[in-house]
Amino acid sequence: MIYADNAATTRMSEAAIEAMAECIRKDYGNPSSLYAFGQQAKERLEKAREEIAAVIGAASPAEILFTSGGSEADNQALISAAAIGKKKGKKHIVSTAFEHHAVLHTLKKLEKEGFEVTLLDVHENGIVLPEEVEAAIREDTCLVSVMYANNEIGTIQPIAEIGAVCRKKGVLFHTDAVQAVGHLPIDVTAENIDLLSASGHKFHGPKGVGFLYARKGVLLTNLIEGGAQERGRRAGTENTPGVAAMAAALKERAANLPEEQKKVSALRDRLIEGIGRISHSALNGDRIKRLPGNVSFCFEGIEGESLLLLLDQKGICASSGSACTSGSLDPSHVLLAIGRVHDVAHGSLRLTLNEENTPEEVEEMIQGVTETVEYLRSFSPVWRSLQEGKIPHIL
């Protein structure tokens, strides 16, 4: 099997598994319990908090809150910033057209509560412009939320510049960094980030755990009420094994970041070059400013789900932005946001690599995708019409 869907989830690293197993076997106490055995678990938790804070450049571990994952962190970040804004009479939020649904759907919910949301254009290259963020900020803007790197097309946003703009204008800045943490060097202090969401299973940690970074002074609103865990900001006995594993995974990523970035980028570049040879195909998003492992293409004349099923037969695990895979009638909002028309957006493929993939696998992927696209085109009425000149080629 060739696993090329690391943006969806990643395999837990050995270090993460060991940390989790040890925690489950030895430190299974409740961190809130008074006795020494409980306090051992608490120490695990706090050590993990310190380690994670250090990796992302947070001023203090107290700024890290553990959640059930990226979606929960996104929800809490947005709800909190909105509550702060509401108290000051500021009910305008600026975000982008291609955020993850955890952000977009929470924004929809806030709209129903009377907030106004401006979604910025992400342009053909899938990158937001800091000037446009600045221009969109009004007197009554309480929050800017821009994802660090897009999950579908991998494009990396100018976060530091946007952070500087927000700091200048006195507006809270949240970034959904779920796809970036562990893969890019992040410094929340240097980049003027006030709120950041992360998810363990995207960087070789376990599923079901993530964290929210909130700069000191940014008051969080609870999503979950109950006990006093997480400084009273998120009730519920802490997922110590999950947190311990997540911290171990992140530490490992941080220690190996430069080599991993280099290795994965090289694999990605070869894959982009190989797939780019397929006629009437196009890379989605900026060629340079993209995550080290992200390869996203559209192919004219074919549909994404059938492409994935056939690749699965060849043992290749990938994903797509076609409607069939999104479960709705519209293809991915991300592809539409960068200007792909429906016809072409349906024929999309996303391959996301990590340091476990090999050059041989990349060659196999290139061959597999090339053959499959050719096969599907051989009985596609759309491809026939394109080739016969009945409809114009778009790509």
Added chain:
Amino acid sequence: MALYSEKVMDHFLHPRNVGIIEDANAIGEVGNAKCGDIMKMYMKIENDTIQDVKFETFGCGSAIASSSMATELIKGKPVAEAMKLTNQAVAEALDGLPAYKMHCSVLAEEAIHAALDDYRKKTEEKS
């Protein structure tokens, strides 16, 4: 529990009657690229019987399987019988489709009807 039944996977991986008929006297194309499904049916009809039928499809696994199965169900049949083909019959023959994929079987039924309507129009023009 896989996404698709074995029959659907079989018709998807080994679609029957794929291609075009150069001298088809019945052609029907339905769907649109906007929703991501397009099916084109070609038929050779003689003595009011579907002597040959071929299809081309742009679409997902269910779409390709549905069009393949639909052609199998009408090949060699009289036109009147083919007209009665329903999407439920196609879905049943495939041992069922997921609920959100049933529209693919509907499209297959519509493609067949479109081709047969084309045939009817052409024969009416002749007479």
